[in-house]
Amino acid sequence: MSPPLDSTRFEQIRASGDLPSPKGTALAVIRLTRQQDVSTAELARVIGADPAFVGRLIKAANGLVAFNRRPVASVHEALMVLGLPAVRTMVLGFSLLSHYRRGACQAFDYNRFWSSSLARALAAQVFAERTRAAPADELFAVGLLGSVGELALATLYPADYAAVLEAASKPGAASLLEMEQERFAMDQCELTGAMLEDWGLPRIFIDAVAQARDPEGTHLAEGSRARRILQVLAAARGVAEICVSDDKAARTMLAARLFADAPRLGIERECIVADCERISSLWVEWGGMLQLQQPRAPRFAELFEQVEAGPGSAAAAGARAAPAVRPRNPVQLPVAPSQAEAASGEGGAHPQRALIVDDEPRTRAGLRAVLEQVHYEVHEAGDGREGMELALELQPQIMILDWKLPELDGPDLVRALRQTRIGQAIYMILLTRSDDDEHLVAAFEAGADDFIAKPLRPRVLAARLRAGQRVVRLQQEVEREHEEIRHFASQLAVTNRRLHEAALTDALTGFPNRRYAIDRIQQEWSAAQRWGRPLSCMIIDLDNFKQINDTHGHDVGDEVLRSAADALRGALRGQDVVCRTGGDEFLAICPETDLPHALSCAERLRNALDKLSLQAGDTRVAISASIGVAMREHWMPDVDALMKQADLGAYLAKQKGRNRVATVQKTGDAGGVDAAAD
Template identity: 35%
Template sequence: MMPLEQLKTNPKLPSPKGVALAVLALSKREDVTLGEIALVVETDPALSGRLIKLANSASQSSRPVVSVREAIVRQGEKTVCQLALGFSLLDQHRAGACDSFDYQRYWSHSLLMALAMKALGARVRVGASDELFICGLLAQIGQLALATVYPEEYSAVLTAHQASPAQSIAVHERERLETDHTELGIAMMSDWGIPGVFTQPLALYEDPDQLSDTTESRSNSLVLMLRLAHGLADIALAPADQRPQMIPAWLALAEKLDVRFDDVGRFVHDLIGEWHDWGTLLKIQTEPLPPFTGLFDKAEKAAKDASLLRIVVADSNDFTRRKTMALLAESGQHTVYPVGDGHSAMALVLELMPDVIIAHMRLDQMDGLALCQTLREVHAGCGIYIVLMDDKHSDEFSIRAYEGGADSYVPSTISSRALHARLVAAQRLARLKNTLVKERASVGKQK
């Protein structure tokens, strides 16, 4: 594979043609006038209509834009050049030679990202709406470029990523192509004259643990906006049964940009409507979505169901066993299975495979510590969250409990609030187990 500097000059790379190329050439002249740019743009009716539509959708004025010249005045010379570039690339690359690359899905995803960036820009105010539109539209341009230059090799990358989705696609790209879509995309956009303030966040937004290494709030806001736009496009194009599981994380991210649930339904509804309108205009397939509030209700139910635990309470003392069950009832609608001795507890655990066991240290037949140690020695017991309980809370018993494999050690006088805090960790473990099971099932189906 060729180094990045050589790759940037490869004639197969996506590049503007026709009117877009002429507009870019004009923009490099210091004495160019908006009238000259308008004359060139007007020779392309499709581009003219798109620029006028975008100018109107971004305008705060009650008077609509009706001419190309007025659209260019409102959007500015540099923005018009960037938009012409983006629309030119879309028209040229609706299909291609990379068999595994879904060109329609790519442009549908990119279009929704563009519109989401523009809509978020009206709230966050970190850039002109048209500049944010092109930033979203071209955010993934490196993927299109790699699919265009290396169609067979990139098919192999996509196949490898599908078989091993735990690794990011960028890792698979670097392993086979010596570069990745982010690095190449940033280089291409920089060569096209797109400002660094919009290209630098592209290096960070796909890594959820990264923010800008500067303290500049604008850069960090752009990273968050790109993540939110990308996440919404992922949700819109995901299978219907997967969307509810994706929404809670998206809503948590939206709150960081002050997009709150009380108005997010209207925000997304309007955005999806605009996506459909633009899809018709650009001949890009878009997906019908149910009302976002309905999707959230399903997501909320799924999250609630995932937070409910199956809990075995093993205690030979009727009083403390009933007390523990009452505390669990206060902590949520968990399914609780009471049992009075260690042997019965072991049999029930191996049959039910619960999420949690709360076992008293002084359990009859097999005490709580022995039960814990035995379960940790078998594969079936390794993923169960084990809480050992005793009437006296001493350092000695606590050390023995943790050394024996317990996840938590509590007194029998524990409060409902403190017990609920222990169950939060158990719920996290249960969600992790469910995620791993789903990922393995998904990989198995792909094979």
């Protein structure tokens, strides 16, 4: 599990404005759902403005209603079925899919990313329905966004991330996460966690997403809700890998792993086949609705039959021989090049793209002839709304559009495109039958770059196009320079982050230091206040440490601290954070943890330390700790009050003989001071 991305670095990334984020209707929905008194009617009205979102939400809601109930047919009914948290996260995911289905990172397969995310979302939903680990609609949304950090790196650093992906695909290369850390001082898992937290997802889901890549290494308690959610997301990830893989042996191997893990997930082996067949069917259906180009859907029944055939089957032999490697880009699909990477239009490998928007076929044919003569790749649209969709999808360098268009006229289309990041880079020429000053002023005020009066004169049009090409080339040069600056800035950010991490890390134990601890517990305090969630902390004070130092020397004292840190690290839960705050004192921060569970966790830490001992010359040095535990309560004014209660607990533990856990707060079942025995 990757460590969390520090808040300062994430704020810097977010402030750049390049981080994938919701737009339009999705942004309005997310803002509304954060209000305490938002009405379903108001939310339905906002969602109703976007027909695509309406269809997707109703379809998601119908996937959750019981078979004996009538289907959901309205936005209002969908909201009642899904609930506000799921709606917020689903709308966020669908918005990102709509706006980031293409991008500038040439080595990143955007279509495969979204196909895999969709399969993971559907699998999480189906398995959640079966296991009751969490609301199925919420896990659908979590599955859809579970790898958003990968998309973010491709969006933030397209050229650098392309180089990382290409290097990671070579035989014998380091893992992708390691190479991401080396290049960017963060990896996709850290960035995913930071983005999900920023979007307000519950911590229990964020931690499960972070550990789904390696569920075997989790410290989550067996049978706990958090562990069940992790198992669902890990299984959903396996189903997604099967869906997007085009290698038969790899699919069989992945199916064997999934089949073996079915009992641990709480699903009978017969049911896992039916569930996976349903997921495959839903994946194809949703993929068509979302306009994803998917590989052929796997036949899970056949895969599981091959697994059941046993070690002697050819399929099983292929599965044993296949390496457990996720294919990076099994299906190579065309990706629209960025403005900076497009060729100049004069015979380059990637000709410039031009979009003609006119409702007269004869006019479009004449424009096409002129554009093709100067080596443009030409696309056409017959009305304003189709022109808007194609402009956002194709990202043309030049658009020629008529003043009067069905659905959306030329000036309004120019205004709408200028409000988008893609539209700001397009050179737009408006066509009109009038060349008076009023039309000229109106065209430029709408945001057009040039203005041509009908009937068209080919030589004049060609000259105007050459002028437009010069402007586009200048834009491309500016963008290339901007990309170089971003590259240098990212390198500087990596260096700064490493220096920042060094300033926040205790060199001896590798734990965060006191400065980090104070910032982090303040963040968790604010989150606990905002969302009404429990927060606990522990003061861990090593027993007789000064005596060990005085008797055996500082070398032995340092070894005691390192050994204690390793023991604490091994006994921690995934969501907990331990920092070294003083010579022999540690602070453990336990988000979403009430007092009884914090006491239980503290006892596990105490027991792990109690089992340690070191050889110092002819003497065995015992290691133990007195641990004070406290939970945030409504009467506490600030973090200092919480830490003071934990400190009093540690003092009480030492008074009672050391090597124990204590609290000065009342627990739910003890009715008074609770201190664990040795």
